[in-house]
Amino acid sequence: MTAPLLMIAAGGTGGHMFPAQALAEAMIARGWRVKLSTDERGARYAGGFPPAVDVVVSGSGTFARGGAVAKLAVPFKIIGGILGATVRMLSDRPAVVVGFGGYPTIPALSAAFLTRRPRMIHEQNGVLGRVNKLFAARVHKIACGTWPTALPEGVTGEHTGNPVRAAVLERAGAGYIAPGDYPMSLVVIGGSQGARILSDVVPEAVARLPEALRLHLRVAQQARPEDLDRVVAAYEEAGILAEIAPFFADIPRRLSEAQLVISRSGASSVADISVIGRPSVLIPFAAATDDHQTANARGLVDAGAAVLIPEKALDAATLADHMAAILGQPQAAEQMARNALGQGRPDATQRLVALVEGLAGKG
Numbered sequence: 001m002t003a004p005l006l007m008i009a010a011g012g013t014g015g016h017m018f019p020a021q022a023l024a025e026a027m028i029a030r031g032w033r034v035k036l037s038t039d040e041r042g043a044r045y046a047g048g049f050p051p052a053v054d055v056v057v058s059g060s061g062t063f064a065r066g067g068a069v070a071k072l073a074v075p076f077k078i079i080g081g082i083l084g085a086t087v088r089m090l091s092d093r094p095a096v097v098v099g100f101g102g103y104p105t106i107p108a109l110s111a112a113f114l115t116r117r118p119r120m121i122h123e124q125n126g127v128l129g130r131v132n133k134l135f136a137a138r139v140h141k142i143a144c145g146t147w148p149t150a151l152p153e154g155v156t157g158e159h160t161g162n163p164v165r166a167a168v169l170e171r172a173g174a175g176y177i178a179p180g181d182y183p184m185s186l187v188v189i190g191g192s193q194g195a196r197i198l199s200d201v202v203p204e205a206v207a208r209l210p211e212a213l214r215l216h217l218r219v220a221q222q223a224r225p226e227d228l229d230r231v232v233a234a235y236e237e238a239g240i241l242a243e244i245a246p247f248f249a250d251i252p253r254r255l256s257e258a259q260l261v262i263s264r265s266g267a268s269s270v271a272d273i274s275v276i277g278r279p280s281v282l283i284p285f286a287a288a289t290d291d292h293q294t295a296n297a298r299g300l301v302d303a304g305a306a307v308l309i310p311e312k313a314l315d316a317a318t319l320a321d322h323m324a325a326i327l328g329q330p331q332a333a334e335q336m337a338r339n340a341l342g343q344g345r346p347d348a349t350q351r352l353v354a355l356v357e358g359l360a361g362k363g
């Protein structure tokens with residue numbers, strides 16, 4: 001008997017591809033066959049998937065770009081993509097189809113709908129992306145990476161969480177982990193690209209902290225390459241021990257030792273902070289589509305694990321007040337960390353596996 005087939009469809013960004021990869025690895029390990037349907041951009045991430053995964057690349061995924069002629073061709077490309085996916089699905093019927101968001105998931109999810117295959121979507125952010133919104137009422141399950149997620153009326157979702165890296169899981173204790181032995185350590189991260197606003201505001205906010213806190217503080221701050229020098233200079237001038245880098249490869253360790261984290265609320269940052277369990281000040285990226293970073297922060301804020309400062313309200317004095325309140329009250333900070341753990345889903349991948357296996361055989 002041939003092994004059951006899981007068809008994974010995902011658009012070409014890390015946000016969509018990394019959770020897709022985590023599920024692919026787990027299902028291959030469970031003896032399933034896995035096909036990945038993506039576009040040319042997504043194919044660049046395919047090398048990270050297990051070699052056993054069969055990669056189907058259709059289209060460039062750049063529907064929205066190009067001139068008038070290219071735009072006229074879009075409906076035909078989509079229809080062609082759906083027909084191709086339907087033919088493939090009829091010749092090798094997937095037991096389950098899972099979409100992780102992005103335009104390249106349209107053909108596979110449409111074909112799954114037409115051929116009545118069991119199907120689900122995973123949404124990483126607290127607001128459904130465009131394509132996931134289109135399919136929300138036409139799938140059997142909606143797995144949510146962050147919680148709560150805004151869903152259309154009459155549609156329910158399950159909080160599976162976003163799969164986190166193995167290095168994050170290694171740092172996550174069985175429960176609350178005490179911060180490292182340095183008196184106070186602050187970690188500042190701005191997502192995968194860094195965030196200029198944090199370079200503008202955080203050093204000044206740190207310099208404004210009461211001396212009793214400032215003298216014991218050690219900072220690790222991610223800054224964009226073009227901002228590195230001025231951030232280093234600002235901390236030096238304020239006499240604060242600080243490590244500044246465009247990207248810290250060992251952020252899981254640093255998070256696990258931090259008394260406080262200041263961060264954007266990208267889906268993976270929120271997942272990492274929750275799974276490791278740390279108090280945080282979150283500053284959502286205001287220009288994110290449908291303000292999804294504010295939605296991503298909501299769960300931690302409502303749980304009493306994080307303070308949210310909207311970008312337009314962010315200044316050094318406001319940030320310094322929040323930092324002083326958390327750093328100056330270790331017991332309250334510990335409670336925030338424990339509240340964050342309540343939002344964490346270290347078993348996100350297993351939860352996705354359980355949903356897939358629950359759907360299998362229902363087609």
Ligand SMILES: CC(=O)N[C@H]1[C@@H](OP(=O)(O)OP(=O)(O)OC[C@H]2O[C@@H](n3ccc(=O)[nH]c3=O)[C@H](O)[C@@H]2O)O[C@H](CO)[C@@H](O)[C@@H]1O
Binds near residue numbers: 124191264265267
């Ligand atoms: C600016 C923007 O549009 N960002 C989007 C992008 O997130 P983006 O990829 O920018 O940010 P995420 O928070 O999702 O991921 C960042 C990851 O990098 C890690 N990290 C960060 C700094 C560092 O020095 N070292 C390090 O390892 C973090 O711990 C985290 O795991 O896709 C996400 C998923 O759709 C969205 O939620 C975000 O809104």
